[in-house]
Amino acid sequence: xxxxxxxxxxxxxxxxxxxxxxxxxxxxxxxxxxxxxxxxxxxxxxxxxxxxxxxxxxxxxxxxxxxxxxxxxxxxxxxxxxxxxxxxxxxxxxxxxxxxxxxxxxxxxxxxxxxxxxxxxxxxxxxxxxxxxxxxxxxxxxxxxxxxxxxxxxxxxxxxxxxxxxxxxxxxxxxxxxxxxxxxxxxxxxxxxxxxxxxxxxxxxxxxxxxxxxxxxxxxxxxxx
Amino acid sequence: xxxxxxxxxxxxxxxxxxxxxxxxxxxxxxxxxxxxxxxxxxxxxxxxxxxxxxxxxxxxxxxxxxxxxxxxxxxxxxxxxxxxxxxxxxxxxxxxxxxxxxxxxxxxxxxxxxxxxxxxxxxxxxxxxxxxxxxxxxxxxxxxxxxxxxxxxxxxxxxxxxxxxxxxxxxxxxxxxxxxxxxxxxxxxxxxxxxxxxxxxxxxxxxxxxxxxxxxxxxxxxxxxxxxxxxxxxxxxxxxxxxxxxxxxxxxxxxxxxxxxxxxxxxxxxxxxxxxxxxxxxxxxxxxxxxxxxxxxxxxxxxxxxxxxxxxx
Numbered sequence: 001x002x003x004x005x006x007x008x009x010x011x012x013x014x015x016x017x018x019x020x021x022x023x024x025x026x027x028x029x030x031x032x033x034x035x036x037x038x039x040x041x042x043x044x045x046x047x048x049x050x051x052x053x054x055x056x057x058x059x060x061x062x063x064x065x066x067x068x069x070x071x072x073x074x075x076x077x078x079x080x081x082x083x084x085x086x087x088x089x090x091x092x093x094x095x096x097x098x099x100x101x102x103x104x105x106x107x108x109x110x111x112x113x114x115x116x117x118x119x120x121x122x123x124x125x126x127x128x129x130x131x132x133x134x135x136x137x138x139x140x141x142x143x144x145x146x147x148x149x150x151x152x153x154x155x156x157x158x159x160x161x162x163x164x165x166x167x168x169x170x171x172x173x174x175x176x177x178x179x180x181x182x183x184x185x186x187x188x189x190x191x192x193x194x195x196x197x198x199x200x201x202x203x204x205x206x207x208x209x210x211x212x213x214x215x216x217x218x219x220x221x222x223x224x225x
Numbered sequence: 226x227x228x229x230x231x232x233x234x235x236x237x238x239x240x241x242x243x244x245x246x247x248x249x250x251x252x253x254x255x256x257x258x259x260x261x262x263x264x265x266x267x268x269x270x271x272x273x274x275x276x277x278x279x280x281x282x283x284x285x286x287x288x289x290x291x292x293x294x295x296x297x298x299x300x301x302x303x304x305x306x307x308x309x310x311x312x313x314x315x316x317x318x319x320x321x322x323x324x325x326x327x328x329x330x331x332x333x334x335x336x337x338x339x340x341x342x343x344x345x346x347x348x349x350x351x352x353x354x355x356x357x358x359x360x361x362x363x364x365x366x367x368x369x370x371x372x373x374x375x376x377x378x379x380x381x382x383x384x385x386x387x388x389x390x391x392x393x394x395x396x397x398x399x400x401x402x403x404x405x406x407x408x409x410x411x412x413x414x415x416x417x418x419x420x421x422x423x424x425x426x427x428x429x430x431x432x433x434x435x436x437x438x439x440x441x442x443x444x445x446x447x448x449x450x451x452x453x454x455x456x457x458x459x460x461x462x463x464x465x466x467x468x469x470x471x472x473x474x475x476x477x478x479x480x481x482x483x484x485x486x487x488x489x490x491x492x493x494x495x496x497x498x499x500x501x502x503x504x505x506x507x508x509x510x511x512x513x514x515x516x517x518x519x520x521x522x523x524x525x526x527x528x529x530x531x532x533x534x535x536x537x538x
Contacts, residue, residue, distance in 0.1 A: 006535045075493055077521045078530045219523030 009074045023059050024136040027098045034104035035125040049105035056098035086216035093205040100198045107191045119164045127157050128199045131206035142217040150210035161200040273501050278303035278484040284338035293319045294509040306485045308495035311505035317488050325361035362452035366459040368439030370431035378431045379410045382450040417445035437468025457487040473498050496521050504529045
């Protein structure tokens with residue numbers, strides 16, 4: 001059994017892991033509320049999401065500073081170094097997912113994504129949310145297999161987004177002839193297209209997190225691109 | 226000096242010369258398909274870039290009953306910095322001293338295996354130790370200049386080796402070459418990054434220099450005999466951070482022309498200055514040898530990982 005000195009150092013590594021996880025939970029909460037706001041046309045909830053983004057950004061800066069402190073003061077090497085480096089990058093992905101949740105909330109305020117029948121924003125949203133959840137679980141458990149599964153599942157999300165976008169365009173083409181309010185239709189369509197694009201990006205950030213986590217746990221840069 | 230079993234050594238040399246890889250020389254027996262607890266790291270077939278300057282094969286050192294170094298094999302590429310790290314008593318300094326046979330001076334030490342410099346086994350009979358140590362110079366932990374002038378410290382080696390002649394006899398016989406000596410002293414001090422600090426006081430006693438300057442003077446003294454390999458045993462451990470960084474800069478600079486092997490207790494120093502790092506762990510075992518980036522970012526061995534991360538056993 002190996003005695004483990006540098007107790008404080010080990011504790012700060014554990015703390016960083018817990019902090020990243022808690023920030024991820026916060027971001028996932030934002031994403032879920034933004035999806036709910038879209039679903040229920042809930043402007044109050046949407047505003048709440050937008051206002052909370054500052055908190056996420058603040059937390060991001062704090063945790064980034066913690067990573068820099070660890071590197072400067074403790075000079076981590078080997079798996080510790082890979083863990084800190086991965087966390088540093090994952091924090092950025094989380095902050096971006098927070099921004100995308102804010103975007104979704106803004107689309108909810110602009111209103112009207114429900115008009116396009118074939119597009120199941122909520123289903124796509126659930127998949128994207130699940131990808132982030134899975135990537136963060138993989139990070140906390142340092143689970144390389146889970147990382148690869150996240151990367152594989154991203155193709156499904158991409159396909160769903162692609163299909164949804166095509167459905168929107170089809171609706172646009174079909175709708176122009178029998179709808180008198182072309183302006184409104186264009187607004188709806190662009191809102192839905194942006195929503196789909198942003199959810200696809202959420203998925204991309206989940207893959208980034210999985211890629212950094214795989215590097216962290218196995219030293220394998222396979223999923224980093 | 227009590228080198229044992231010359232016949233075996235010769236056989237080892239032959240084996241080393243014909244072997245295509247040396248994966249079987251670390252005392253952990255593996256056969257195809259068998260898994261051992263400590264997975265054999267891939268570094269055993271590690272080949273650093275460049276020409277091999279020093280080839281060590283199956284080196285064992287005993288100090289009496291103490292088995293200080295166990296079957297160590299590694300190739301040191303020329304014109305690079307190789308760091309040897311590991312806890313006290315792991316055998317890294319013993320290993321370093323084997324590279325120019327400094328252990329010969331320790332009566333109880335016995336050395337088995339081969340150390341080749343440019344393909345020639347330095348442990349075979351008839352090796353001229355003075356010539357060997359001129360080719361493979363050494364710089365020690367504490368700066369140890371002679372209590373003489375700065376100039377004499379640098380010219381001492383070349384004079385002893387007869388590379389330059391000075392003194393009354395040389396003057397009387399017309400063999401003195403003061404210009405050559407002057408040039409050699411300047412060149413060596415320049416190369417050791419000390420010239421600018423001492424060129425106006427070459428006649429001053431070397432003991433009046435600061436610790437960091439003394440260490441660079443020792444490096445200049447080593448360089449003056451035109452070595453090919455420079456061994457350094459914790460060259461900066463007695464120095465402050467500024468003097469340390471000068472030595473580290475110098476080590477990197479020297480590696481453009483010389484093969485540098487440096488023992489250090491500072492893992493950060495090894496990470497900063499070396500191209501490849503060898504990790505020795507308690508028991509005189511070379512556990513992992515690879516590119517320095519690999520060792521510090523993603524080592525193969527869990528024991529190496531624990532050691533460099535500060536989880537000391």
